[in-house]
Amino acid sequence: MLFDESVSLQNEHSIPKSNSGGEIITLQIGDFSNLIGSQFWSSIAAKDRERNESNPNTLFYIGSENNWYPRSLIVDVKGSFTGDFALKDLEEGNTKMEVDSNEHEVNPKIPFPKHGDIHYHRKSIHELQKFKNNTDSFDKFAIGNLAFQDEMEREEIMDGFRFMLEKCDSVGGIQCFVDVDSAAAGLANDMITQIRDDFTTQPLFTFGFTPYSSNLKEISERRSINTILSLHHLSASSSVYTPIDVQFWKPNIFSKINLELSDNLHTSAVLGHVLNTALLPLRKLTQKITPHRLMNLLNQGSRQNIAALSCSIPFPFKDNFTTSLTDVGLFYNSKFMVDLSPVWDRKESPSGELISLRGIVDSKTEKVSSIFSSYLSLYRGNREVSVVSQPQYISPNFPRIFSDKIGSRGELLSKPRPSDVNVHYLPVLTNLYNTRGLYPYLETVVKEFVEIGKPKIQKEIENPDQVEELLNDLWTIVDNYAPPSLL
Secondary structure (H helix, E strand, O other), X not given: OEEOOOOEOOOHHXXXXXXXXXXXXXXXXXXXXXXXHHHHHHHHEEXXXXXXXXXXXXXXXXXXXXXXXXXXXXXXXXXXXXXXXXOOOHHHOXXXXXXXXXXXXXXXXXXXXXXXXXXXXXXXXXXXXXXXXXXXXOOOHHHHHHHHXXXXXXXXXXXXXXXXXXXXXXXXXXXXXXXXXXXXXXXXXXXXXXXXXXXXXXXXXXXXXXXXXXXXXXHHHHHHHHHHHHHHHHHHHOOEEEEEEXXXXXXXXXXXXXXXXXXXXXXXXXXXXXXXXXXXXXXXXXXXXXXXHHHHHHOOOOOOOEOEEEEEOOOOOOOOOOOOHHHHHHHHHOOOOEEXXXXXXXXXXXXXXXXXXXXXXXXOHHHHHHHHHHHHOOOOOOEEEEEEOOOEEOOOOOOOXXXXXXXXXXXXXXXXXXXXOXXXXXXXXXXXXXXXXXXXXXXHHHHHHHHHOHHHHHHHOOOHHHHHHHHHHHHHHHHHOOOHHHO
């Protein structure tokens, strides 16, 4: 088995045990985030990787029988981990996810990849015993707080985290995928707060996800409260907080992907693969960007650590994989760069950014990176640019939603792709950045929160007496992202 951008896993001595940035632990909390995590891990796991451009030890450790296990802690309500997959080998402390005979059905509640050959240790997985799947009992931020306050639940969750710590030589950082439209956000915030007591200096990057809802009118008030409480608390407890709200995505957001916004399998597949590329610089073997460097890029000071994520998927290479770097720069600036975060004003230049481009089929990737950096320096500020030749591997459980104008390697075709040919790779460009372009969104959601009214808000939060303090903090965040013309 090989990992993407990695060396053979059969020879653990050929892989560096650690690197200058240290290992990264991944937290996944909530239905949608676990589905995204499924795609994230399965897009990394593969059997036919050729180039050795990243270090799998950053995210994985070697377990029994020389298998590789994600350094992940996965939390969801009771009943979420059943369906197409069965838990195996628990008596030996190992959890292997296997697909049942029905290969055509995908349970959207299952956070584990089909055919990815991913192994999970049993301590990676925690079910909240007092909350069940397919109920409305886990829909409130404060309920997540209460769930973590349960001594037994808290101890089992933190025992799983301590186990992952034991599998690290040196923790470089923590990345967290969390649903922010439910109680998962409250639980995640309390988890992060406790982790922060012991890891005060390690960078912690939180991605807050909101899935699309077709019955938004019925849940808009509760979702608004959960979203704003997540924004307030998670941006305070994390080094960098990146909100990604599918509800704000436009129909036909990707010109070459037939995406149904209401289908969580579709949106999670895109997000899992985009995050793979966006975070790839943290695990590169050479010219690696450390978690601390990324934190310094995206965290501009007190209450100004909210970032945005945009992408081009697939990045538009033509049939022969040729393009000019001028085209790269122009495309990067164009309207075809898709905002996954609610950035409503792209005219505002980022105060810091990480650009990750993969799929440059050229042996001179260092030259490409240098020219690309020089081009961007004409109009950009504080940044890092990462370029690798290996394109993004498409996991086997990625839904077949690609346009027939995309070839098997992600290239743009002049003729339709045959129906019996699948897309296996994609060139991808991502941009993770801190920008005042978030200001209109931040102002809007805080105003919506205020309009709900103090009495209702008091019923939704853990400490009702702190409403005024909460509102003051929120307006401080909004003011920190206001354009200079409004100050």
